[in-house]
Amino acid sequence: MTASFNEQFGQHGAWRRGFASQLQELREWLMAQDLLDVSVQERLQRLEDQMRGDKVMVAFVAEFSRGKSELINAIFFAHYGRRLMPASAGRTTMCPAELGWEADLMPSLRLLPIDTRESPESLGQWRVRSDSWVQYPLDIGNAQQIADTLVKVAEVRKVSVDQARRLGFWHDDDEADNPMVDADGWVDVPMWRHALINMPHPLLKQGLVILDTPGLNAVGAEPELTVNLIPQAHAVVFVLGADTGVTKSDLAIWRDHVLPAGAGKAGGDDALAASRLVVLNKVDTLWDSLSSGAQVQAQLRRQQQDSANLLGVSVDKVLPVSAQKGLVAKVNRNDVLLQASGLPAFEDLLANGIMGQRQKVLQAAVHANVQQLQGQVDRVINMRRRELDDQLAELCGLRGKNASVIAGMRSRIEGESQEFDQSSTKVQAMRTVHMRMLKDIFQLLSSAALKKELLELKEALDQRGLKLGVRKIYEQTFERLHAVAVKVLAQAEEMQNLMSTSFRELNAEFSFSLQVPPTLMLSDFTEDLRSIEGSYTQYLGLSSAFKLTSADFSQRLIKALALRLRTVFEAASNDVEMWSKSLTAPVDAQLRERKRSYTRRLEAVDRISGAATDLEERIADMENAQAHLGSLQRQLISASAQLLVPLWTERAQIASASLDINLVA
Template sequence: MAFIQQFEQHNRWRQLRTQDLMRLGQWLEAHDLLDEGSRARLANLQAQLASDRVMVAFVAEFSRGKSELINAIFFAGYGRRIMPASAGRTTMCPTELGYEADLPPCLRLLPIETRMQAQSLLEWRSAPEQWQRIDLDVNQPEQLAQAIERVAQTLRVPVEQARALGFWHEDNPQDNPAPGPDGLVEVPRWRHALINMAHPLLKQGLVIVDTPGLNAIGTEPELTVGLLPQAHAVVFILAADAGVSKSDLAIWREHLAPVAERSEARLVVLNKIDVLWDELSTPEAIEAQIERQRQHSAEVLGLQGQQVFAVSAQKGLLAKVRQDAQLLQQSRLPELERALADDVLGQRRRLLQSALEQAVHQLRTEVERQLQVRDHEIEEQVQELQSLRGKNATVIRQMRTRIELEQTEFDQSAARIQALRSVHLKTLRRLFALLGSNQIKSEVAELALALKQPGVKLGVKKIYTSTFARLRQNLAETQGLADEVHEMLSGMFRNLNAEYGFTLQAPLRLDLSRHLQAIDEIEITHLQYLGVTNLLRLTQAGFCERLAKAVLSRLRHLYEEASNEVELWSKTAAARLDGQLRERRRNFARRIEAVHRIQEAAGSLDERIDELQARQAEVGAEQTRWQQLCTEVSRPDAAGATLVPDAAGVARSERPEPALSSASG
């Protein structure tokens, strides 16, 4: 139950933080402190929290009990199996379980014949008419399970067609399906399956990826280089009695080891330990046998022993359905669930909390600076007006003339500031061009052309390496331009501070190193497809087209993220300058108004000074309240919280008692 409970708490934490950010934005807007940079940063954080997904990928060769493990962890609350888990091959195609609010509960199936066409899986997702759709009744577990059984459907096709689809390989005859008396072989009927259902965990952002068998992974580049690298946990399932087989090791080395190195959690499960429960052996002997298999599997896969879990998914599911606590402990399923909860959700929480704290810290610093500017300007006005005590009308007129002269000089400086901005914007345009889609297409054009060449592609690996070298150089050039912009802003702000008394501070240096690291990761995950073991696959035009599109899709997503980061960074810098220019203009207007009122006897000098001092006290209170709000939104609540409105209608939190949704198992 640990994973379900902690996932629900994680979701409540996200809701609470979203409400906190909304409260920050409302407060800033109410106090005229919400500039475009702050608005963009808050919107970005809220979107990040709202769209956060936790993806857990289950990968195994056939008949390892993978679907049963998914049933046991996530769907025991239905009181029966939801994913097909009978003997033999069950889930024949990669299957994603998630939730999209704008779609009814349904199962969508993409025909296997689409592999004969060049479109990528991402492109097929945008063509709903090409998928077979079956509506699901989530309140009828039996109907739900029967509908989902379609992911196990197969077709019988000629060997030539199986070869074209990627299920027949002359170089690995032992892995080919056995032809029947009619010469036909069995292949999956569907290429990909998407299950949309309003299960409590899926609604809260859980995405489950069920990826069956070596053939399914090896023939779909987008799985290994798209879906699996995005997974926050990769759960690799082995059979407890067999340990690491040859095909298991092939999946691990060729497809999972590079992904697992960078995933937030990489767990290996020795499933079906109940087959080792031998009544003729002592419990100690059974335990020793399980431990030997666990340690041996860890050694073969190059993992630490604590990353391998021995469980019985079938007994765990049975124990949950029957509410048999003793059998549940014997199944050892709770140990795996706790590891998923601690490793996956704990890491997600830390990453989100870190991003939240960093952004709020920057926002807090900037707003405090604006409030300090307000306080300083009010204090200057108080001193200015106090100096008028006992002065005659001539002195007051002279003060007004001096203020108007200062305002005129300030307005004349706007042209200079605009010139500096134009240089800044010109450099930014060059920076955005380096991250644009045309730039990516240009960089990968040579690789795409090489992959489209017919026959064996002996030189493609060299072209691939040079392509990624250019991509790294491109990002390095982008980083150099960003540093140039940063230096330019820093110099501009220093000059404005010195000449006009501003308190501008340049934004932190933009760091694109994580995107450079992502380039390295993409290169590694695709490189496996260019080795000797894939020479025959590389002769297939459809496979090469899918590989090229998978590379381009990952890179396009990466560059879009970098471009968005640059845009937010630039907006923040511009907003800081705009904010202080706006405050300075308002200050001139207030000073002139104060002198005018005194000249026209519309208010006494002491009354105006009292008004300013009262406003100064308000600014002090605003500073205190702002610090409280920032502290609240940055607190790393470990437990979940329920949102309730306070007297002012702003959402606050109360600690709930731990509770489980009955449908979540």
Template structure:
């Protein structure tokens, strides 16, 4: 069936990623085999491997209540179970944000975080690190019925006093009044704040992860969803109902929680116009039905400001039924195939390009260096062989002269080493200044002061002023780092230029540390916070817990960005001069080899032919080293210049 195409492409993606992992592992082994490994390059490569092996394709499904979003997930991914695996019957709407994935080590389970955890100043990310805080239900994967029964917890609710709902950020008096609810004694709230589901579905085992987010209210009261989880998804599938089109709450969710997370590019963003079966009319002809769908697509595209080709009209309900009953004509009528093709082709292709870009950015420099050094070693060996073939070694003066020249080179090499060590000491002082500019103590001092001020002012205006103060101070801290970064970059360039100009080293463009990305990300956080704050209706102005969660989330993100800057600056400073060190080591190896060969020829002039033959034999391993690297570079799909 059509869903097999997505499964097959997901499998192909998984195989492709495994081959990429294998190629990076081969490169790591190659560096070790030929003595090019060092702590910096090893850490860089191991981090890349860890990222590739833990890579997931995350699809986030976002919609207001009753748009058929969970039914769409069932139809796309879980139809082969023969049951409606995730609860999506009328009146049984998923209440808590839910993540589906495969946890190979943890097993098969549902983990549920109680709604009262909202009162704690702990992020969802921190809660996930502590399984003991979750209620766990084990899953029997051989029994879809048992799983289906267990999944009913996702729609569980309970009645609580109004003041408790208020504290949890789940009661809004104005919204309730609009719905005719005045002074209720009890409020219905979700039992669970968040759900994690792990089971070995083939797609999940291949690395697919699904995020199911319920309603505007959930997004409006869980900042971490909007500010962290949605931006990290490879694709956001925004679900509308075909019979209602884009409603006011749909539009608010789109602008403030969906569109903003794509950085304005709308890449990896699809709109599903679900429930087209509500437009089926046995009395109307097929052309009239198609015209109605096209008209709704056109209107929705104009309202959402997206291209019509990323809007997919479907009937998730009929698609699920068609797959369970193997009804090809009904499946075709459900129009699910176009959405499946989009996920299989566009999203997976985008993810491939992202991974290849990461490989190029993080180890492309190392691979270029390896290629340059290997090529230079082979070229030097060939040049030395050609030189020796032309020399009259019967002439003692000539041999002595060659020995003297080589010793002069050796003396120059010693000077190189001394200059390199001196340059490295100067650089170490400058690099430490750069690293210290991102010191945890500086950042936490700023954050601690701001949080203290926030605790005293829980109005929207007060919070806004405090967060502005926080970001102004973090910007000032970053600006100091910018100045130090520029000075450090100039020093690195000067060191490389010195060794090229004075000692004839091969020019290798140094990998320079850049602070720009951290600046951009920090500014984005403030923009996201402003959009989020203004989006959550009156809840934001009345419920201090939501406001506090919002700014705690922003602070955590800001801290993580600056912590990453600190780690990246440390890693960069440890490795930026490594290519020079490798050239010096290679230079030493060439000089020592040349001296040894001249001594052997000088001591036994009868064996010149044998020594020449020995030199020729040494070309073989060097050539093989270069050929192995070329194969690895090809396997990593890198474009490396000579």
């Protein structure tokens, strides 16, 4: 049997922890060898933080009563021996629920009242206001208490039609999807807007985040779900009912809230589309004692094919599952029923899809950072090697020479040192221009600049009534945002050209050995802009025109957009800062190493001016230092190669391995 999702995710977490420990060992080793400059340290720290804090989000999306919460119970919580998420008849998740683990918070269920929808603040803004959430503690050792507490995510309250309209659950233009009105004129709406479940579950502690979303009416009223949370999930599981097939509301959720923008079209995001899995749940409803096994399988295959055709996915992405039977089978340890439920096959596809994509992302980050790190450290070692070669040649040339020759050499070294000190003026001039250009780039990526770019769109959404021209303004806004990315890269190229010219001049005038600086790459920035642009389009067409007439909804939409864009701009700014430091780090390293070299050369000349024996001892020291540098270089190559071993080939071995570095005094 293949490993379950839980087992594969556990292996992934073990690899991340092991890799982070390796990075920590490498940092300590570099520090002990005085090879850890600011740029290298920051690169190591960022990579280590990424490994330790990496989150993997799996979003479960479905219309009501498709068995979504039962599927979550079966995959993640069967070891409790009972249901944790409410999934029984008449009880289902009514508000979006995020399950994760934050070690600095107590195990708890936190609930945001639905009334907050009547304010213009976005969900992201409410997240930081802890006093606005209702909190219930969770007793992790008591499964019954956890289940009884989590039932609260299924709570509803009765409101008038007018209030339901203000809360986003009643739409005059689409009455078919509105909630039922009882005899007294009241309708049921969710009691809560959002739920945060903080549990020290083994997988949640390793970085898994589970997003359980409600049906179409609730999802459509919360733009941050569609434009922020669901698009950023590493896998989205779309749950259908085998007894219903693809309904109209299922298709609306799939097209508007699950299918990534551009997927299935020329140039679409195939990798993102590949992370969308479809579960045809409740297949046990087709298990009919009056039908043969072959007839049941034929009916199931037709349902799979029909669902795949309607959703526009390959049939192998539609997996038949009985979450209820799978949960029962896991609790009762019934392997035959477990296989019949289809749950193991789905867990394997889910694990391979998430782990495969996540590992590719992490492996790309590892390769880029480790190779650059190795290059930076290797240049420092080579600088020291060249300085040692020069010092050794000088010392060997002093064999058999008299005091006047030695004094002449000391005078020459002092002259070289004074001449080299003049380079600081040129370096400072280069730094001044560099910082000015860097400031210009940071200004392009600042919150103030982003706010200015969004102003016209905000004003259009703030207008009363129908906003039929907002789509064009939206497109123009993103044209300007894409232009910002182009300007940033152009500024960075100009800065790189400046540094390249300065490096050549320093090499020619002061015998530096600076190489052409690297090019700034902002592929994540441009890709994220395209992704965000596509995520919002469903809210700006004619089908959403009436929804946009709500001032509260429009304000939540623009605030959600601003929040996500601010995150992307800040990430790009951080990338620029890291790149900028990689430009100046070699200059700092060569200044430091050259000054250290002059000091050591003068000390050596002073020591040997009195006795020939000191000369031979000093030559021996230089030769030993050369051998030591060779050893450091070999250890660096070995450590870097070990860090670059592919995750998917030797993950378990790497997790328990430690860097093969022996510190040399």
